[in-house]
Amino acid sequence: MEAVKEKIKSTADRSLQLSLLTLAPASWTLKQTSEHFGVSEYSAAQALELKKKSGILAKPEAKISSRRLSDDDKQRVIDFYISDEYSRQLPGMKSVKSVKQADGKRLKVQKRLLLLNIDELHERHLLMDKVVCSVYNKTCMLSGCPNCPGLNALESFLEELICDENENISYKQWTHTDGNKLETIVAASDDFIESLVSAIKKLTTHHFIARNQSAFFVQCKEKIDHESCVLVSDFSENYSFIIQDSVQGYYWANDQATILPFMAYMKRPDGSNFNVSIAIISDHLTHDTISVHAYLRPVLQHLMTLNPSLKSVQYFTDGSGAQYKNKKNFANLCAHFEDFKLQAEWHFFASCHGKSACDGIGGTVKRLARLASLQRSANNQITSPMQLFNWAKENLEIKCFFVTSEEVKANEAVINERMQNAIAVTGTRKFHSYVPVNSFQVNASILSGDDADFATFNVLPKPHEVFDFFSCNINDYIACIHPDDKYWYVTQIVGLDEGKREFNVNVLSPGGELGFIRGYKPTNNQKVIPLSHVIIKIQSLKPTTLRNRIFKLPKSEHDSISAKYTCQLANLE
Ligand SMILES: [Zn+2]
Ligand SMILES: [Zn+2]
Structure with a gap:
């Protein structure tokens, strides 16, 4: 030997x-x-x-x-090491062992331990492997293709592994309910197999989505130009004020402050990248979609100040139902351009994968605030949200904004009707990409990016022909979408058809922004405009010359027509 x-x-x-x-x-x-x-x-x-x-x-x-x-195996090993998939979520097989440890069965027990222990994490990947043709194939991973071995194959595999069906199995499992604690569970072997098979079933879908969304996030950050940005956000736990008392030591005040961190990835006109760390501090302690909408305003205004040519935002957040993945947020997304003059889309990380740079921002604010508070004298400590903000804006590299609870409530009143009218997207939870189509519809897809497979949903009632036909008379000026070239023009009403709800108009030229710069000049071009193509009745068109040949619009009215036009055009299509 x-x-x-x-x-x-x-x-x-x-x-x-x-x-x-x-x-x-x-x-x-x-x-x-x-x-x-x-x-x-x-x-x-x-x-x-x-x-x-x-x-x-x-x-x-x-x-x-x-x-x-094989290269495939190597790829899988690499893949699993860069993924955090395997440290959570799944019933672990690490400690799978027989409760009975009689000497006669020792070999069998050890064999099993060995098989399941070789590389715990890699092994789990192999379990997904048992169910699908390829862990890199979208169809196999999301729903299973006709050739996929399926869950029965995995069940047989596990049954073979655990020969004695009457045996109890003890294993460890991450439990989400109890603060992500590793819990030891003892179960009959067939119960164990059942729970493991159902976990693997969920994991295949989850694994593919998680990998896709993370890859898309990286891709988006690489693809930003100086007109776009990627904005990540994630509520931090509320900050509790700590107070130092010379007699009693430290204690925690009852007051708290909301901290909502943002990380914006942007590009300068010269092509260089820059990141912006932002924190909203507020005394409004409810973390919901309505408060998020109020917090977005100063953030987006700040980004537009940093980059005046900014035109679009790609949001990335976790799929929290209370804050982001809900009908109210999607109704707001449809109104994003109207509200903020920026196009927007919303992408979600897979559940448990939303951890981002935002954690660092929230953590920094809280850690340094706590430290600063304790270093100050007893009568100068940080004990209110406003004091926290005043300290933060002076002492941190993070751009901070304070939004009062009153401001949140005032904003709520403004968007209340929209919030009440919001319509739920069927199957909301399974989608990870939401892109507005117009002012009342979104496209939703399970995956973001190249593999997106969009379906359209109404998230607000279809806008009626809100324009009041009878508010106009002959000789009034109205802004319209031209039925032929779909561009917007200033026009003057020369006739009305009450039955058809149509206007006969004279078109002024040139249209849109060019006319705003040069002035709008009457022409002999007449056009019939249906009510659906009327944008707005013009209030303040002014002649610029004595002969009244050229008309000018004030900038505010031009901008309002231009914004409404974008939404309305999308609704027409
Ligand atoms: Zn995961
Ligand atoms: Zn397959």
């Missing part, structure tokens, strides 16, 4: 090693084999398998080793 040991040690040929390992006495446990020959228990188990299958000194089949080294 010593000679065999020497031979095993001296060779680098793995198949020869395995072959020699089959010489280990049948009475030895894998542990004994592994210790005696100085090899891993995994090797010992492989040798045992080999001996059972092909006898002593058998040569392992080539395909075993080639499979173990």
Whole structure:
């Protein structure tokens, strides 16, 4: 046996090693084999398998080793190391073991331990592998293709692994309900298999989405130009004010402050990147969609100040139903351009994958505030949200804004009707990408990016023809979308058709912004305009010359027409 040991040690040929390992006495446990020959228990188990299958000194089949080294496998190992998938979420198999540990069954127990322990995390990936053709195929991972082995295959695999069906299995599982605690569970083996199979089923979908969304986030950050930005946000836990009392020591005040951090990824006109850390501080302690909308205003205004050519925002957040993934937020998303003069889309990280740079911002604010408060004298401590803000704006590299609870409530009153009218998207939770189509519809997809598969949903009632036909008379000026070129023009009413609710107008030229710069000039072009194409009745068009040949619009009215036009045009299509 010593000679065999020497031979095993001296060779680098793995198949020869395995072959020699089959010489280990049948009475030895894998542990004994592994210790005696100085090899891993995994090797010992492989040798045992080999001996059972092909006898002593058998040569392992080539395909075993080639499979173990395939590029696909390597890719998977790399993939799992860069993913945090495997440290949470799943019933762990790390400590899978038989409760019965009678000596007679020792080998079987160890074999099982070995099989499930080789590389706990990689093994889990292999379990997903049992269910689908490929963990990189979208169809297989999201719903299963007709060729996918499916859950039954995994069930059989596990049943084979756990031979004794009456055995109890104890295993560890991350529980979300109890603060992500690792909990030990004892269950009958078939219950264990059932729960593991259903976890793997969920994991395949989750795993694919998580990887896709993270990759899309990286891609978006790379693709931003000086007209776009990526904005990540995630509520921090409320800050509790700590007070130092010379007599009693420290205590926590009852007051709290909301901290909503943002990280914006932006680009300068010269092409260089810059990031902006922002924190909203507020005495409004409800973290919901309505407060988020109020907090967005100063943030977006700040970004537009930093980059006046900014035109669009891509939001990335977790899928919190209270704050982001709900009908009210999608109704606001449809009104985003109207509210903030920026196009927007909203992308969600997979659940448990929203951790971002924002954690750092919130953590920094709180940690330094606590420190500063304790260093100050007893009558100068930070004990209110406003004091926290005043300290933060002077002392932090983070751009801070204070939004009062009154401001949040005032904003709520403004958007209340929209909030009340919001319509739920069927299956909201499964979608991770929401892109507004117009002022009342969104496109939603399970995945963001190239693999997006959009369906359209109404998130607000379709706007009626809000324009009041009878508010206009002949000679009034109205801004319209031209039925032919779909651009907007200033026009003068020359006739009305009450029955058809149509206007006969004279078109002024040029249209839109060019006319705003040069002035709008009457032409002889007449056009019939349906009510749906009327944008607004013009209030303050003024002639610029004595001969009344050219008319000018004030900037405010031009901008309001231009904003309404964008929404209305989208609604027409
Ligand atoms: Zn995950
Ligand atoms: Zn498949």
